């Protein structure tokens with residue numbers, strides 16, 4: 001399905017996200033024939049970063065060359081590039097932006113929709129929203145707002161209030177790109193299109209769940225952003241909680257935005273406030289020496305915590321969440337760990353360290369293209385009854401001839417242009433996630449150092465005991 005004709009306004013067009021994801025993503029959508037028949041892309045940034053249209057085109061070309069999956073050359077590139085223009089905007093003077101938007105609208109003709117993507121630092125969201133209202137650009141416009149949306153409950157409420165003075169909630173698309181990942185979407189298919197998994201997807205069969213997103217990269221020069229944000233706000237309150245929402249939700253009555261979001265939101269309503277006693281904050285050794293980082297910084301680059309969903313399905317089942325920078329591996333996994341069998345007929349199952357057996361789990365790797373493995377114990381060949389951990393795996397990369405070739409951001413940009421709010425987060429849900437974070441934000445435990453390339457501070461093992469972390473697998 002192709003969206004209606006659009007003027008796409010990209011705030012923060014000279015920034016990191018636009019360069020790495022949005023400009024290449026828009027070009028990929030164009031190449032895939034998924035942008036509207038008629039569209040224009042207007043880049044914007046404060047006047048001190050102003051570019052001419054020509055400079056913006058070469059900026060976009062560089063971005064696609066460095067971060068895209070398609071070469072910015074040939075006719076497809078020329079077609080795309082001629083639709084790019086630039087209009088600077090400051091709070092006091094946004095005339096160049098207004099002129100560029102009007103010119104783009106004239107070029108397409110009457111009836112074009114407008115979508116604005118706020119790829120700007122979080123502290124600039126309110127300013128840009130207000131500016132859109134003042135310029136008369138809000139009516140009929142859809143607005144994509146980046147994360148983190150607020151830094152705590154009060155700021156998220158204030159930001160929502162500002163948003164709602166200018167936009168109706170139906171115009172607002174709060175983005176979390178983890179919800180655009182193919183394999184996160186696949187969790188819905190796995191659960192609700194099969195009779196195999198859903199009957200055991202509850203406290204009667206599952207002892208605990210892990211959502212584990214270690215990253216091997218450091219802060220990659222983003223000290224300014226990271227010092228303000230930290231891993232909890234950057235990864236947990238946004239991405240990992242959103243994945244938890246999908247894993248834990250009840251079956252929606254349909255897959256349309258209303259019922260789907262309602263069920264996800266109910267999970268957030270059922271979340272018990274995060275208890276600081278069940279949180280490990282870490283900071284990788286060397287972080288304080290990174291350019292732009294306070295030498296006494298208390299910002300965490302790692303968080304592991306225990307979350308609890310207090311409802312009929314999940315009462316008593318801990319959800320362990322972990323994410324951090326400069327860790328041993330980049331992985332994005334959900335693992336569901338099943339109860340032990342009631343009778344121990346296989347003596348070696350207890351494991352040498354007294355921990356519970358491995359295997360006996362369902363692991364979803366959602367780093368696109370992603371895969372799913374059912375892990376179980378099987379008898380080793382031979383006269384004795386000895387067991388080994390084996391598994392059955394489905395891999396996206398091996399299974400479908402036709403891959404969409406769309407990255408998470410690309411799918412979400414498309415959904416927003418189509419007006420589908422299902423993978424976006426409503427105001428109340430965001431506020432709820434800050435509400436459950438309030439105790440932790442008020443009294444965060446001290447950061448503990450961890451070696452770069454490790455799995456975090458030693459205390460993460462105690463957090464999940466007597467269970468194990470699923471990662472690294474194959475221990």
Ligand code: BG6
Nearest residue numbers: 147177215217234235239332408
């Ligand atoms: C971003 C965070 O939202 O997500 C980054 O700001 C993080 O810190 C990134 O590295 C991870 O996303 P991806 O696309 O690598 O799965």
